[in-house]
Amino acid sequence: MTPATRRARARRGEGELLRAEILEAAERLLIETGDQGAVSIRAIADAVGVTPPSIYLHFADKNKLLAAVCEVRFQHFDAFMTEATAGIEDPLEVLWARGRAYVRFGLDHPEQYRILFMTRPLTDVAPGELDRLPGLAAFGHLVDEVARCMDAGAIAAGDPFLVATSLWTAVHGITSLLIARPDFPWPDLDRLMAHLIDVHSRGLQGPAPAP
Amino acid sequence: MTPATRRARARRGEGELLRAEILEAAERLLIETGDQGAVSIRAIADAVGVTPPSIYLHFADKNKLLAAVCEVRFQHFDAFMTEATAGIEDPLEVLWARGRAYVRFGLDHPEQYRILFMTRPLTDVAPGELDRLPGLAAFGHLVDEVARCMDAGAIAAGDPFLVATSLWTAVHGITSLLIARPDFPWPDLDRLMAHLIDVHSRGLQGPAPAP
DNA sequence: CCGTTAACCTAACAACGATAAGTTAGCGGC
DNA sequence: GCCGCTAACTTATCGTTGTTAGGTTAACGG
Numbered sequence: 387m388t389p390a391t392r393r394a395r396a397r398r399g400e401g402e403l404l405r406a407e408i409l410e411a412a413e414r415l416l417i418e419t420g421d422q423g424a425v426s427i428r429a430i431a432d433a434v435g436v437t438p439p440s441i442y443l444h445f446a447d448k449n450k451l452l453a454a455v456c457e458v459r460f461q462h463f464d465a466f467m468t469e470a471t472a473g474i475e476d477p478l479e480v481l482w483a484r485g486r487a488y489v490r491f492g493l494d495h496p497e498q499y500r501i502l503f504m505t506r507p508l509t510d511v512a513p514g515e516l517d518r519l520p521g522l523a524a525f526g527h528l529v530d531e532v533a534r535c536m537d538a539g540a541i542a543a544g545d546p547f548l549v550a551t552s553l554w555t556a557v558h559g560i561t562s563l564l565i566a567r568p569d570f571p572w573p574d575l576d577r578l579m580a581h582l583i584d585v586h587s588r589g590l591q592g593p594a595p596a597p
Numbered sequence: 598m599t600p601a602t603r604r605a606r607a608r609r610g611e612g613e614l615l616r617a618e619i620l621e622a623a624e625r626l627l628i629e630t631g632d633q634g635a636v637s638i639r640a641i642a643d644a645v646g647v648t649p650p651s652i653y654l655h656f657a658d659k660n661k662l663l664a665a666v667c668e669v670r671f672q673h674f675d676a677f678m679t680e681a682t683a684g685i686e687d688p689l690e691v692l693w694a695r696g697r698a699y700v701r702f703g704l705d706h707p708e709q710y711r712i713l714f715m716t717r718p719l720t721d722v723a724p725g726e727l728d729r730l731p732g733l734a735a736f737g738h739l740v741d742e743v744a745r746c747m748d749a750g751a752i753a754a755g756d757p758f759l760v761a762t763s764l765w766t767a768v769h770g771i772t773s774l775l776i777a778r779p780d781f782p783w784p785d786l787d788r789l790m791a792h793l794i795d796v797h798s799r800g801l802q803g804p805a806p807a808p
Numbered sequence: 809c810c811g812t813t814a815a816c817c818t819a820a821c822a823a824c825g826a827t828a829a830g831t832t833a834g835c836g837g838c
Numbered sequence: 839g840c841c842g843c844t845a846a847c848t849t850a851t852c853g854t855t856g857t858t859a860g861g862t863t864a865a866c867g868g
Contacts, residue, residue, distance in 0.1 A: 395814095395815060395816065395863080395864070395865085396814090396815065396816090397814095397815095397864095397865065397866090398813085398814060398815080398864090398865050398866060399814080399865095399866095400814095400815095401814065401815060401816090404815085404816090426854080426855065426856085427855080427856060427857085428854085428855075428856090436816080436817090437816080437817055437818080438856085438857085439816085439817070439818090439857080439858075439859095440815080440816060440817080442856095442857070442858080443815075443816075447856075447857080448856065448857090503774070503777060503778070504715050504716075504773065504777055505715075505777060506777060507778070507780065545784075547784065548784050548788060548789070548792055549792070551783070551784055551789065552789060552792050552793060552796065554770075554774070555767070555770035555771045555774050555789075555793075556766070556767055556770055557770070558770045558773070558774050559765075559766035559767055559768070559769045559770025559771070559773070560766045560770070562715065562769070562770070562773055563714070563765070563766050563769050566714060566715055566716060566717060567714070567718075569718065572762070573756075573758065573759050573762055577759065578759070578762065578763060578766075581759055581760070581763050582763060582766075584800070584803070585763065585796070585797060585800030585801060586796060586800060587800075588799060588800040588802075588803045589795070589796030589797060589798075589799040589800030589801075590796060590800075591799075592795070592799045606832080606833070606834085606845095606846060606847065607845090607846065607847090608833095608834065608835090608845095608846095609833090609834050609835060609844090609845060609846080610834095610835095610845080611845095611846095612845065612846060612847090615846085615847090637823080637824065637825080638824080638825060638826085639823080639824075639825090647847080647848090648847080648848055648849080649824095649825085649826085650826080650827075650828095650847085650848075650849090651846080651847060651848080653825095653826070653827080654845095654846075654847075658825080658826080659825065659826090809868100810867105810868085811866105811867095811868095812865105812866090812867090812868105813864100813865095813866095814863100814864090814865080814866100815862100815863085815864085815865095816861105816862080816863075816864095817860105817861080817862065817863085818859105818860090818861075818862085819858105819859090819860090819861095820857100820858085820859085820860105821856105821857085821858080821859100822855100822856095822857090823854105823855080823856090824853100824854075824855065824856100825852105825853095825854085825855100826851100826852085826853090826854105827850105827851085827852080828849105828850090828851085828852100829848100829849090829850090829851105830847105830848080830849075830850095831846100831847080831848065831849085832845100832846085832847075832848085833844100833845090833846085833847095834843105834844095834845085834846095835842105835843090835844100835845100836841105836842100836843090837840105837841090837842095837843105838839100838840095838841085
């Protein structure tokens with residue numbers, strides 16, 4: 387594959403345009419190839435119509451680039467889950483809708499999900515900017531909804547953080563295994579999710595363990 | 598680091614010795630560096646005291662080597678979990694003991710767990726040798742134990758495969774997230790596991806959803 | 809039209825996985 | 839004792855990767 391047509395140089399002050407084009411091309415390659423390893427700096431540069439070093443004018447290294455790609459995608463993560471719960475009154479149903487949305491989002495964006503939640507963090511998170519952790523806002527909302535369920539008596543009173551963490555690991559378990567082991571003879575996803583919700587809706591109503 | 602002292606050539610018919618040394622060195626590097634990317638063919642060869650091409654006398658490529666490393670480790674996987682349930686009478690307690698052992702094993706061998714269950718399969722599994730899938734025997738035993746619980750009336754009757762799959766995703770969710778996101782402010786693991794077991798022991802006793 | 813500088817490119821490095829082709833040394837046979 | 843076969847390696851090299859140093863082009867203010 388010969389290099390794509392050379393990209394026209396941006397006008398003065400418009401250098402940031404390249405950054406956006408790089409992000410777009412990188413995500414497109416990530417989705418098309420389905421392989422993080424195939425998304426090389428050279429392949430991205432080629433897709434954009436630019437030489438490899440130009441990438442480094444906008445991203446310190448490859449990890450930062452991939453992190454940026456995922457950050458863009460996951461800005462929609464929390465919003466997507468919140469939308470999925472719009473108009474639902476029952477706080478317990480809100481929880482289940484959120485869980486279903488989580489799994490769906492992960493399976494719709496498997497490569498980004500893999501980078502964000504199935505590999506070690508690409509960029510070390512400095513203490514103090516923990517709030518910029520992707521998905522942390524979403525987790526906060528989950529804790530809130532769990533607390534709301536407890537207040538409404540929909541689930542047994544207890545530690546909302548502990549319950550939220552457990553719910554997170556539950557939906558992550560399904561999402562990540564489906565992504566990592568697609569060759570396993572999985573039962574129908576809807577059945578699996580229904581069972582998960584069934585178990586939890588019953589299991590969370592009993593007395594919580596002592597904190 | 599200069600190359601380690603050169604390894605003495607194996608005697609005739611003892612070429613397989615090198616294979617074992619390579620596997621050992623590869624796993625040691627994997628554990629010490631904690632980074633799959635740092636385990637290069639050259640680093641392994643250096644650790645063994647041999648040149649890189651010698652690796653290929655025993656392994657077709659790097660993926661096959663890493664797969665072999667994990668296979669060795671996971672030959673103990675099912676046995677470890679079975680041992681953890683030895684002497685337990687209550688079939689439900691057997692299930693929980695197995696779950697605890699699963700998480701412990703994963704956290705004790707995080708890099709191998711990551712390769713086996715958190716990345717796409719290193720080597721494509723040919724149809725017909727599905728039974729050699731690492732951990733599949735272990736999964737079979739899980740299904741058996743779930744069925745035993747159903748027979749004993751410890752959990753509601755239903756599809757043992759569905760329930761076993763769900764339990765697998767549950768323990769995998771905890772294990773894999775703990776490995777991938779060690780920086781998250783996790784609650785105490787024992788508390789998390791106790792909550793998981795609490796929820797499931799209650800949730801699995803109600804009527805199962807229709808198959 | 810000139811000079812500044814933003815926006816790139818050319819050339820190259822070290823490290824990687826992998827391969828082709830050569831070399832060394834253990835050991836049975838005479 | 840030493841010859842030859844070949845198992846057990848090595849040397850040299852290829853193409854690709856992430857990344858950097860330093861040079862070049864062209865848009866725009868004056």
